[in-house]
Amino acid sequence: MIVVIAAPPFATVQDLGRSGFRDLGVPVSGVADRDSSVALNSLLGNDVNAAMIEWAVAGGALRFGCSATVAVGGADAVCSVNGNALRAWTPVDVSAGDEVLVERIVRGRFLLIAVRGGIDVPIVLGSRSTLLSAGIGGFDGRRLRNGDRLSIGDSIVGVAGRAGAAPHVLNIGEAIHVMRGPQSALFDDHAWAAFLSAGFTVSRASDRTGYRLEGATMKHDGSASLPSEPTCVGAIQVPDGGEPIVIMQDGPTVGGYPKIAVVRSNYLSRFAQLAPGDAVRFVLDA
DSSP states (O other): OEEEEEOOSEEEEEOSOOOSOGGGTOOOOOOSOHHHHHHHHHHHTBOTTOOEEEEESSOEEEEESSOEEEEEEEEEEEEEETTEEOOTTOOEEEOTTOEEEEEEEEEEEEEEEEETTOEEOOOBTTBOOOBTTTTBSTBTTBOOOTTOEEEEOOOBOSOOOSOOOOSSOOOTTOEEEEEEOTTGGGSOHHHHHHHHHSOEEEOSSOOSSEEEEEEOOOOOSSOSOOOOEEOOTTEEEOOTTSOOEEEOTTSOSEEOSOEEEEEOGGGHHHHHTOOTTOEEEEEEOO
16 A cells, blocks of 8 residues: 655556547546656566556655555656665665655656556556546546555566666757648648747646647648547647647547647657756657
8 A cells, every 4th residue: 555645736647548439539648658657667577557656746755555666767856765765767675654755856747656566546448547637547537635545456467677777868858759740731831940940848838638839830821720630649739829739648539720740659758758848849750
């Protein structure tokens, strides 16, 4: 059992998300930084889809009511166990009564806290992931609060390792690679030049639904409101104001704004780790 003794403003239980329901309007949800999630579960000997805590915004603390093995990764953060530094990507054994403290997140957006066996919460539509907009999955379909008690599961498939490497370099400001979106032809050379050369900043008005980008604006030929069509995580939409919005894990399954580009799947985890105020630039792959 894990007890939340000091919850941050944002923490939810997530696995790799739910698939097969987008045609019914259900987002995939799941961890934003999938690469780090897969790496942590591998490090702990867990099933690749074992659920963990996705932690953001500020510090807090957990108390373990039993012996367990824990590892953290994703965002760079200052963490400790009973006052001893908890290194990222390193499994650490804890005993009943031990406390894991997250002092602060230094760089990046989402810290992942994984435990050997995974977090055991009910499976809803094939996933343990929290979807806040629908109030389903995770721990009662909501953010974690002080006093919540999380059970540890048995999603173990192998032995825990000793230490591992980060699955991607958390290099804030690196170029994010994209491919052309379905409405790319609506944007002329000037719009594409602005999109690829000007650079953007992640807005504070960003969350797991979508990241709004501030900076250059793009104009396009035609209406900003098109007939709704299926969309995907990483789709970059351009609404009337001209500032892009990137669809994230909890984002809508359909959209009517022109989509200039789509973030490539192998860059989605890196992009997801951008926090409000971080700079981002895009590179178009042929």
